Amino acid sequence: MDRVRNLLLILVLLSATGAHWGALQSLAWTRMLAENLRTVSFAEAVARTFDGRHPCSLCKVIANASKSQKKADLLQPLTKLEFPLTTPVILLVAPARSHLVLTADHFVESLSQEPPTPPPRVFSA
Secondary structure: OHHHHHHHHHHHHHHHHOHHHHHHHHHHHHHHHHHHHOOOOHHHHHHHHHOOOOOOHHHHHHHHHHHHHHHHHHHOOOOOOOOOOOOOOOOOOOOOOOOOOOOOOHHHHHHHOOOOOOOOOOOOO
């Protein structure tokens, strides 16, 4: 199930970015190269396939469709999101009672004490 979902996600992303036109164009070039190889040498077939002066019917369809899609994308008006101006409301509420909790500060107390005598011995293992 995950494979199917991932494959569909990849296809949707490729379609949204316009990569499907590149895939179709590759298919058209492959077909054109195979047809040209039947009649001319390899170097001439490659040159004829990619020179742009001898497009096949599929190349013409792909060019027209991709141009019309680009035009449609450009013609769509951009929708601007507008949010109404609101004034922030700040509400400060004083507590009914406030308690000051005093705690002992052990660090400060330890500074006033003298170190133990004699000093502790360090054992080496």
